[in-house]
Amino acid sequence: MPKLWTDTVATHREEVRQAVLDAAGELVARDGLWAVSMSRLAEAAGIGRATLYKYFADVEEVLTAWHARQVSAHLTDLATMAAGAGDASARLRAVVERYAHICAQRSRHGGDVAAALHRGPGIADQHRQLQDLLTDLIQEAASAGTVRADVPAEQLAGFCLAALTAAGTASGPDVVVELVWTALTADPASAADSA
């Protein structure tokens, strides 16, 4: 059965849109966020500037859409890892490591602009989803006895998310993952002794 004309148009529009966002990702990775311009986007996406302006009003709109797509993809990845096979502790460790690398990658793209994009609508909601995902996983690991149970899972999740942003600094992701993991898995009794 032949596609309806409106479907074809909608599909084509979506393909162009995704191509522009792909181009944005490539430009950001290669030259940084500040180097992205409408001319370069059009060239990299293989369309004319006039066409590009039919899809996006300005660079900020492209970057916001690209960033939303990135965050959404990361969330899907993390949710898949969280729901995977294996014991809760191993899945938690994998999610923590992946998120640390996401933070490190984000800071390489220029912290200021990332911070600007992170104030966009929908971001608070996505942050909430991430917090919930981590809380459930920590809860599961705590029930299994591999993560400390003396601090509520939600508070441990909030700590993780804040602490892992340090992965974007000089420390790099691996060291930060170890420090966070130490805090999560410490025996509360011995931790109290050392204080």
Next chain:
Amino acid sequence: MPKLWTDTVATHREEVRQAVLDAAGELVARDGLWAVSMSRLAEAAGIGRATLYKYFADVEEVLTAWHARQVSAHLTDLATMAAGAGDASARLRAVVERYAHICAQRSRHGGDVAAALHRGPGIADQHRQLQDLLTDLIQEAASAGTVRADVPAEQLAGFCLAALTAAGTASGPDVVVELVWTALTADPASAADSA
């Protein structure tokens, strides 16, 4: 010897300026950052609006100056604690606790605006000073054997600062201080075992 007229004027101007910043602090503590207006500032400082405008162009300028004064006072406090008597571990613990409470207080004043003010000029420099202060103290405690020495002091300091911002979330400062302290003082050998 009588004061020179220019000294008297300069002193008076500085007193009015400080009174406006005091008023800003009181308004922020009572009603939050968004509630601060030039009219309320003038009233709380006990001066006319016209006079206030001779000192500050707008609310943002007042808040930026107030914020700079706050950060500077916090830095002085933390530096005094860091340089105090007692062993390095106790001083480090005190600095970590104080900074966690500063983060918690800041988030009560409205995280968005705090973030906006934190982009002001001079803030990066003050953050650097804080990072250096903490690095030196961690180095001292690590040499004394009370803080882990397997991670460079500068990286531990960066981790602390990022992780302590979680004190501004639901967890509250005390829990976050315990988690950070666990990570700092863990025996690397046993931490590796639990991973």
